[in-house]
Amino acid sequence: MEVRSYRPADFAAIVALWQACGLHPSRSDTPLSLERKLERDPDLFLVAEEEGRIVASVIGSYDGRRGWVNRLAVAPELRGRAIGRALMETVERRLRERGCDKVNLLVEPDNRRVVEYYDRLGYRTDELVFMEKWLA
């Protein structure tokens, strides 16, 4: 299995992976917006490829102050093989190398079972109100 940066040609496969993993596509998940993401943090937007198939993903970001993790997903039939852990450790290491000392992530209310997973990776829950505004 190879871990590498996302490429534009992966778009259909990564969206299919997210759907298979119950991560609802956002209206930001267009080929163009994922390509733009590559212009900023190509080494944090990772996929795992096995026999030519995209089997896992993670989108890391660094805003200069905090790190963020989104879209961690592992194909259902390959779970429990520490692929998720490996992707998280790679992103965390690369964030640390950039001077980032804290990583945040968000869990959808219908996906609370994954909180226990992140807890085992060292993440703690904080009671915050998430607010958002679409600009386009």
Ligand SMILES: CC(C)(COP(=O)(O)OP(=O)(O)OC[C@H]1O[C@@H](n2cnc3c(N)ncnc32)[C@H](O)[C@@H]1OP(=O)(O)O)[C@@H](O)C(=O)NCCC(=O)NCCS
């Ligand atoms: C969450 C997810 C990425 C985990 O991927 P994975 O490759 O199966 O996880 P790992 O094999 O790295 O598991 C690491 C550890 O967590 C444990 N674990 C895995 N899934 C777990 C869960 N749902 N709850 C609690 N622990 C879990 C494993 O047993 C393992 O423990 P160990 O290191 O002590 O053996 C995967 O289940 C997934 O794609 N879920 C659907 C998408 C999703 O919800 N993503 C998160 C969006 S916020």
